[in-house]
Amino acid sequence: MTSSTTTDAATDSLRPGEAAAYLARLGVAAPEAPTLGALASLHRAHLVRVPFENLDIALRRPIRLDLASLLAKVVDRQRGGYCYELNGLFAALLRSLGYAVDLVSARVATAEGGLTDEFDHLALVVTSPELGAAVLADVGFGDGFIDPLPLRDGIEAHEPGKDVGLAQVEGEWHYRERRRARRFGDRADGAGSAQDQDDAEAQDAGEWQTQYVFTTTAHRLSDFEPRNLWQQTSPDSHFTRQRVASRLTPTGRVTLSGCRLITTTHGRRDEVELAESDVAPALSEHFGIVLP
Numbered sequence: 001m002t003s004s005t006t007t008d009a010a011t012d013s014l015r016p017g018e019a020a021a022y023l024a025r026l027g028v029a030a031p032e033a034p035t036l037g038a039l040a041s042l043h044r045a046h047l048v049r050v051p052f053e054n055l056d057i058a059l060r061r062p063i064r065l066d067l068a069s070l071l072a073k074v075v076d077r078q079r080g081g082y083c084y085e086l087n088g089l090f091a092a093l094l095r096s097l098g099y100a101v102d103l104v105s106a107r108v109a110t111a112e113g114g115l116t117d118e119f120d121h122l123a124l125v126v127t128s129p130e131l132g133a134a135v136l137a138d139v140g141f142g143d144g145f146i147d148p149l150p151l152r153d154g155i156e157a158h159e160p161g162k163d164v165g166l167a168q169v170e171g172e173w174h175y176r177e178r179r180r181a182r183r184f185g186d187r188a189d190g191a192g193s194a195q196d197q198d199d200a201e202a203q204d205a206g207e208w209q210t211q212y213v214f215t216t217t218a219h220r221l222s223d224f225e226p227r228n229l230w231q232q233t234s235p236d237s238h239f240t241r242q243r244v245a246s247r248l249t250p251t252g253r254v255t256l257s258g259c260r261l262i263t264t265t266h267g268r269r270d271e272v273e274l275a276e277s278d279v280a281p282a283l284s285e286h287f288g289i290v291l292p
Contacts, residue, residue: 013092013096014071014093014096015096016096018071018075019097021071021075022074025049025075025078026046026049026050027045027049033098034094034128034130034131035128036130036135038097039148042090042097043146046090046139047146047248049247050074050086050139051246051287051288051289052081052086052140052141052247053080053082053243053244053245053287053289054243054244055079055243055283055289058243062232063081063085063231065084065088065221065222067092070085070089070092071089074086074089078288078290080287080289081140082140082231083122083140083141084227087103087140088103088224090124091103094124094126094137099126099128100128101125101126102124102126102216103123103124103220103221104122104124104216104217104218105118105121105122105214105215105217105223106121106122106212106213107121108211108212109209109212115212118227119226120227121140121141121212122140122224123136123137123140123214124136124137124138125151125218126148133150133151135149135150136149136173136175141211141212142246143246143253144164144175147159149165153167154166154167160252161180161267162177162179162180163180164176172213172215175210175214176208177209179209180206181206243257245286245287247287251265251266252266252267254286254287256274256282256283256286256287259276259279260272260273261282
C-alpha cells in the first residue's frame with residue numbers, strides 16, 4: 001500500500017486542552033502510546049458517546065468543517081454529526097495522540113447496486129510505528145464496524161449480528177458486511193450459551209455485501225467541502241429527506257429515524273412510533289442532544 005500523509009488546518013492535531021476536553025467527552029483517558037488497543041478503545045468510545053446525526057440539516061443550520069466549529073459542536077455542545085464532521089475531528093484527536101492519519105474518499109453502495117460519487121463518505125486510514133500496519137477507522141458511518149480493521153485483503157471480524165471485513169478488488173478497497181440471522185432468538189431473553197449463539201449465527205450467515213469502496217489516496221478535508229454542501233442542500237441527498245440520530249450502546253444500538261425510535265438489545269429489535277412532541281425528549285434521553 002502506498003499513501004502520502006497530508007495535513008490540513010481543519011484536521012491538524014489538537015492543542016493539549018482541546019484534546020483533553022475531547023477525551024473527556026469520550027469518557028476515556030489519554031493513551032500512553034498510539035497502539036492498536038488504544039485506537040480500538042477510542043473508536044468504541046466514540047461510537048457509544050458521540051451519535052451519528054444530521055439534525056442541523058432539518059434545522060437549516062450550515063454544517064461547517066473548520067476545526068473551531070467541529071470542536072464547538074461535538075465537544076462544547078455535546079452534539080454528534082455525520083462523516084465529514086465526526087471523522088474529520090477524530091483525525092485531529094488521533095494526530096494529537098501520536099497517530100498519522102489520512103482522510104480517504106469513499107463511494108457508498110446504493111440499493112440499485114451502484115456507487116455514489118467520489119467524496120460521498122470520508123473514512124480514515126491510520127498508521128503509527130506501534131500499529132505495525134495501516135488500519136481503517138470510521139466513526140462516521142452510522143451502523144458500521146465497531147473496531148478498526150487492519151488494511152489487509154480478506155480480513156474478517158465477528159461482530160454482534162454481522163461479520164465485517166475488507167477485500168481488495170482491482171486496486172480498490174471494499175468495506176463489506178455479512179449479516180447473520182439469530183435463529184436461537186425465539187426466547188425474549190436470548191437465552192443460550194455464547195457458543196450456541198455463535199454457531200447459530202455462523203450457520204445463518206448471508207452473502208457479503210459491499211458497503212463502500214475507497215482507495216488510500218490522501219485528501220484534505222477541504223476536498224470534501226463541495227460534497228458536504230451537496231449533502232445539506234440537494235433533494236437527492238438522503239440527509240435532506242429525513243432526520244436521523246444513531247449510536248452504539250453496550251447491548252446493541254439506538255436509532256431515531258424520522259419519528260421512529262428503534263432499539264436493538266442483544267439482537268432483539270423494538271420499534272416505537274413517536275409523536276412529534278416526543279422527539280425532543282427522546283433525543284435528550286437517548287443521545288444527550290438538546291436542541292433549542
